[in-house]
Amino acid sequence: MPRPGVAAAPAAGDAGPDAGPDAGPDAEPDAEPVPERQMADGDEIDLDRARSELGIERALEQLDRELVGLVPVKARLRDVASLLLVDRLRSELGLRTTRPNLHMSFTGPPGTGKTTVATKMAEILHALGYLPTAHLVTVSREDMVGQYVGHTAPRTKDVLKRAMGGVLFIDEAYALHRPENERDYGQEAIEILMQVMEEQRDRLVVILAGYGDRMERFFATNPGLRSRIAHHIDFPPFTVDELVEIGHRALAEQGYELAPEAEEVFRRYVELRSAKPHFANARSIRNALERARLRQATRLVDAGGRVGRAELRRIEPPDLLASRVFLEDEDGPSR
């Protein structure tokens, strides 16, 4: 057995490869991808090839195909994708790049595709190599804010750790801040969130989502949070044409179709419904079609006899016309 280390001799051997915090400089060269060669000014990189190799084109096309409307959102996504691509190429050519700040806020009325776009965002950022994984963690106030003193920090940190490497999507983010209760623990969660957004910028993209006006008030009371978010994307409500298109796609996904006579009825339904209060855009349309399926099923069962493929697939006008939206004397929100 060696004697207790009185002199510094054994310490020198021990402390060298120490995995302690001061081993940082040692670890550094492995962590950073070193550009293989320095390129001269004349060198060129094929942008189109780089785009297709990274699957950006595919991801963006898929976005275009799957999501109806949302033109400003798609334009912003394209900008972000292009920036990341250019950054990548710059680093390949040995130019200096700074990691862009990609925290975002999605504002817009309910049912305009905020969650769907966030999922796509995670996929695109992963394809571009900005995030290590393509996973999306969706949380709301209850997941982050605790019930009593000392409960909030571990909860928030746990959520952040789970989201690490992907996208953290905070739905109805304004609920984090409750101005009417000054002893609310929401502020604590916001502070931890802001700290992690700053420190772990390369590992985590935070997306705050919510309805426009309430998010506006939320950011007004938390200027620090606003300044840490570079991209404020506003989701416009859908037009009637877009909603009709969404309805068609939702039906096609489930293997249904509108009977030709039902087309006009459906369009009228969309017009009436979108004028009603509590209209949740695509979500309302999907729910309406869900109810139409129920009515179709009842109609078929009640009629009895034999049915073919075509009848099973088709939504007829009566399935839609039974909706309360068509009852003129109904004032309340339709079910």
Place this chain on the structure above:
Amino acid sequence: MKITQGTFAYLPDLTDTEIEAQLRFVISSGCAVSIEMTDDPHPRNTFWEMWGLPMFDLADPAGVMSELQACRAAFPHHYVRINAFDASAGRETIVLSFLVQQPATEPGFRLERQHAPGRTIRYSATAYALDRPSGERYA
């Protein structure tokens, strides 16, 4: 005397990059990760103190790494290890455990002989570090 323990006891100390790579592997195989520390280096001391709660459902090692940095900052002279717990049926045990920090100087162990009846000698090993109270042992 340098104390080694756990899965990579035979290797030189892992760098942070290597620790992260190991973590990436255990996380991708579905393990929960925990961080523990102690300043009692006796080999039979298996129950170390937990640094926070075990971390479940992770997708990326960054969360563990930030906890590890926090633990090292709070206990710069402790032994710190990382455990990976596999909860799958039939396994349900720690599957990987390795040291990620040791004190800068480790004085080693004293051999104690105790006379027992019938000229028997009993041996025990005590860390010199234990002569000082917990928290000041490696300061």
